[in-house]
Amino acid sequence: MGDGLCERFGKGEDRLMVRDEYYAGFMQRKPAWMEAFEALKARIAAFVVDYIAIFYLIVIAAYCITELSGYQGSFFPLPWWILLIVVGELIVLWETFGISLGMRVAGIRLRTEDGNTVPFRRSIIRYLAWHISALPAIGCLAILWNKDRLSWHDRMSGTKIEKQRETYKTSIAWYRSSRGITTALLIFFTLLAGVFITEINLHTLFTGASKTGRLWKALFTPDWAVLGEGINLLIVTIFMALMATLFAIVFAVPLSFLAARNLMHGFIGRTVYIVVRIAMSITRSIEPIIWAIIFVVWVRLGTFPGVLALFVHSIADLTKLYSERLESIDLGPVEAIRATGANNLQVIMYGIVPQIVNPYLSFTIYRWDINVRMATIIGIVGGGGIGQLLYHYTRHWKWHAAGTLMLLIILTVWAIDYLSSRLRESLE
């Protein structure tokens, strides 16, 4: 009877076992595409770092200009495409005529073919050649298939990108090496640009505090009249989380096997693995509150869309947690059980399940804990539970009632958190 199920793990007998990778570990060689990518990696890293650096400069400059001139408008006064081209040109100039910030961070530099400093004439040739080479992008990507890892503009100007020797690496303090200083500068400018971008304003943080006084007072003098209603909804909320978690297990357990790299072999296996992985990571990247919005439209307001939202997100999350656990199981026993003549289902039951059952339980409890917390806010978009009522009260300025609900939520979340960590401890 089990053979039907086993088909899903791949066709044939030996899909679910220690395959060549296990024993051929010491024989593995990097695939060609990976080697090619390594060659391009430093250059891409340098380019990205330079881009960020110049972008910061522009953000800071734009901020200063708008502050000083009082100009109210777009943050960047130039059209985006002009900006893109200007930044690109600046970077190429920088990287061609000197060691740019990015090149320092990536630890590369430009040299002539025979390893000398690049004369001015060749730099100009390289800069001009870059436009021919990079605009159709083929010239840069040529690095991927050229044996000597040279792009077209490298070849035309007789230059190459060289990995900087790192003999000094061990002895020099970071603030003395140019690489260390540039990295520190980059971090500093990230923070500076970040302050401007996110409009951090400490002034209002401190001056505005007094306005919340009434609010705090209300929150700390709860209106006990809504207690009964609150507890009722709290039970609903906990059950929402419970149902979502329980139903998610049913889907996540089988999916986790399909999403475990070490168990999925062959062309079909790998394809299934990739599809499941991608589907799960997309599902997981959409927060439950967004899922709730979708399901509110789908099945109308109420607790059901909330359960569905948590359920969908839990499947993806549990599948990830489970499959990572599966990927780290000891394949030795699996091999041993297979060697006794056991079939696929028996191998799973006796070789794999004992290794994963406790971690799976632990992850599930953890997820239920998360679901309870999420269920308390999912009501804000109409997904039911205590959050919906809380939102209702805050919208109508009923802060005393809101305070009661918040107190209930805090107590519940704390209790569930405590319970879940104790339960998980006992599973260790």
Next chain:
Amino acid sequence: MAEAQLVIEHLTKVYERGEVLALDDVSFSVKKGEFLILIGLSGSGKSTLLRCINRLIEPTSGKILLDGVDITKAKTRDLRQIRRKIGMIFQQFNLVKRSSVRTNVLAGRLGYTSMWRSLSGRFSKQDLERTEVSLDRVGLSEKMHTRADQLSGGQQQRVGIARALMQEPELLFADEPVSALDPATSNSVLQYLEQMNQEDGVTVLCALHFLSLARRYGTRIIALKDGKIVFEGLPKEIDDARFKEIYGEDAEEVEIR
């Protein structure tokens, strides 16, 4: 060679990744009741050879005849029947660490147990009795309900042997069974194998690292180097020159007793 139990013909294994030739046209045969030792450096193909025979690893080409039946052509169901005739123990013991000793030993019976019974964990009365007998043979009957990871290395390997005994095997494959054990324990583990070999008439194929142990227990030795057989003969025939041929010029023999 009429009574040959296991015949390997032109067995070749190429690992798809990295295109490594792990076994290169290996041919030999094993008679019933032999204690055959495989020696060679790490990566010489010993493990691959054993795993190709019970097809834990799929051989690339060649024939493997067990009692005249070609294993390489066996279908899923037949393959499982063949595997249960071949007990196997491992360098890292390969027990399910979280399970009890009893469960680990019973797992040796899975090839004989119907799907439904094994999934619900209802093994037959005979199997349960057999578990006690097997554990008794390796001297671990008191450890029946202990978790496998609570045992010492030597004890774990003995549980591995008990698991293999449950299969009532005709052949026993041992993949460097003592490499993770200290010398004294190594000897005792190999004595259990010898006992199976002599009392139950189980044919043993054992990959070993130490030549002294190979000489002490083996009835015949096959040496592999880079996936090829470089020596086949009696233990006493391995002299200094042969040794250097197998292990390389710089090797020196280490005595272990």
